[in-house]
Amino acid sequence: MKIGLLALSGIRAHDPELLKLGLTLPGFVDRSRTIASLPSLGLLYLAACTPRGHAVEYFEAESDGSEPAEVYRCDLVAISTFSAQIFEAYAIADRLREAGVLVAMGGLHVTVLPEEAARHADYVVTGEGDRVWPHVVAAAERHEPPRTFRASDYAPVDTADLPVPRYDLLGSRPYNRFTVQTSRGCPWRCDFCASNVMLGQRYRKRPVADIIRDIRAIQAVREHPFIEFADDNTFVDKHWGKELCRALAPLHLHWFTETDISVADDPELLDLMRVAGCRQVLIGLESPTASALGGIEMRADFKARTFGRHADAIRRIQSHGITVNGCFILGLDGHTPAVFEQVLAFGRMVPLYDVQITVLTAFPGTPLHERLSREGRIIDKDRWDLCTLFDVNYEPRGMSAPELKAGIYWLTERLYSDECTAFRRNGFFKMRREHRSVAALG
Numbered sequence: 001m002k003i004g005l006l007a008l009s010g011i012r013a014h015d016p017e018l019l020k021l022g023l024t025l026p027g028f029v030d031r032s033r034t035i036a037s038l039p040s041l042g043l044l045y046l047a048a049c050t051p052r053g054h055a056v057e058y059f060e061a062e063s064d065g066s067e068p069a070e071v072y073r074c075d076l077v078a079i080s081t082f083s084a085q086i087f088e089a090y091a092i093a094d095r096l097r098e099a100g101v102l103v104a105m106g107g108l109h110v111t112v113l114p115e116e117a118a119r120h121a122d123y124v125v126t127g128e129g130d131r132v133w134p135h136v137v138a139a140a141e142r143h144e145p146p147r148t149f150r151a152s153d154y155a156p157v158d159t160a161d162l163p164v165p166r167y168d169l170l171g172s173r174p175y176n177r178f179t180v181q182t183s184r185g186c187p188w189r190c191d192f193c194a195s196n197v198m199l200g201q202r203y204r205k206r207p208v209a210d211i212i213r214d215i216r217a218i219q220a221v222r223e224h225p226f227i228e229f230a231d232d233n234t235f236v237d238k239h240w241g242k243e244l245c246r247a248l249a250p251l252h253l254h255w256f257t258e259t260d261i262s263v264a265d266d267p268e269l270l271d272l273m274r275v276a277g278c279r280q281v282l283i284g285l286e287s288p289t290a291s292a293l294g295g296i297e298m299r300a301d302f303k304a305r306t307f308g309r310h311a312d313a314i315r316r317i318q319s320h321g322i323t324v325n326g327c328f329i330l331g332l333d334g335h336t337p338a339v340f341e342q343v344l345a346f347g348r349m350v351p352l353y354d355v356q357i358t359v360l361t362a363f364p365g366t367p368l369h370e371r372l373s374r375e376g377r378i379i380d381k382d383r384w385d386l387c388t389l390f391d392v393n394y395e396p397r398g399m400s401a402p403e404l405k406a407g408i409y410w411l412t413e414r415l416y417s418d419e420c421t422a423f424r425r426n427g428f429f430k431m432r433r434e435h436r437s438v439a440a441l442g
């Protein structure tokens, strides 16, 4: 068979006011451009798990949501789904099926809503696709009738036995970053987190040698790749994290990852990360006030417990030459309209190199979605396309939805202003210089 893998990448946001502001604010737009073009690692894994004897090709949907003409030459097309692009994905799937092409859908969104997806796809897959995919391919070969495959019905995925994602299929597409997974899952259970729906399983690290093997496969197709670790929380295990950094150092890479604030507690790890090429860590600070954090992380109240250490932890990480992208969620139940001033004050006091503000978003399958639905606080039910992290689609508790939107516009203009950005960037360079002088004296 000829199998097509179809990714729908890019960034999504609908609020016209925010888009207008975004277009005029350099800091904001630069970041969007940087992250918008990443290949779909999930599909590259599927390619690697495809049984021999089939031709596999990777495609990206066009920026207007249409599919490239070549996918119609495939016998089977695999589509990977996120909520924000799900209606575009369903429309493409409908067109393909009408033209006689078999369609398989998997990924985060359809894992939560397989019945919805089954109206648009021949084969729907819930959970991690690695083990299930060969069975889907076999079903398509035999033209079996539509059905849903659940990863939980197959042997669990062993992260110590993952193949090399088929980076070679990306050809010369202009990706500015390549994704690699070092681990799957996160020990924390934040009520808003959309990744957890996939990862009902425990936090699983990969063997360091496999990670290096995968990076070498990227280097074989791109000379100086910037690596983005597509993890939920990379440095949970500090001992393993150090081993990983020691192995990365000789590769002379630059990389980015998402992790939690506890990396700041281990200066040796921070040193090793810098030497290994870590350029930025993205950390969910979530709120500039402690009161709004209570209960958000449902296992051990991690976010509330670590709140008091944020400013100091950011200083420690950045003084090691690693920039921090601190993320705030606006509209948590504990937030009042004062939160916008409070985030700005934090941004003017603690020089985060990058700062990200997003709207509280009820992704399907999350405890947050369940709670807001129960409380009748979702504004447009089933508008998954609004799950962008930038569009307001719920009634906040401590303010009205229009107040939340207005506050975000107000904060966006100020937080990403030239003046505020310069303060944050200069602050980072100053911290790094001071740390170097102290280290030199020591």
Ligand code: B12
Pocket (backbone or CB within 6 Å): 007, 008, 009, 010, 011, 012, 013, 035, 036, 037, 038, 039, 040, 041, 042, 043, 045, 046, 078, 079, 080, 081, 082, 083, 084, 085, 086, 104, 105, 106, 107, 108, 109, 125, 127, 128, 129, 130, 133, 136, 179, 181, 193, 194, 195, 198, 230, 231, 232, 363, 364, 387, 388, 389, 390
């Ligand atoms: C890299 C990344 C991106 C890249 C994606 C590149 C791409 N083409 O895929 C970019 C930067 C483009 C991106 C954009 C966005 N992202 Co993003 N992103 C991630 C991130 C950090 C890693 C994803 C990843 O690579 N995972 C590793 C792979 C191996 O896992 P996977 O994709 O789940 O694939 C496995 C299974 O799902 C399954 N599978 C997947 N697809 C298929 C298909 C078939 C047929 C089968 C059988 C199986 C299968 O098998 C795979 C292997 O086990 C996640 C966080 C996370 N940890 O997941 C957020 C995340 C996916 N993003 C998120 C969001 C909100 C967005 C944006 C809406 C942001 C915005 N405003 O624009 C956009 C949406 C883009 C879009 N077009 O819809 C949310 C999505 C939640 C949801 N329910 O949709 C996440 C979970 C972050 C979060 N916690 O909130 N993102």
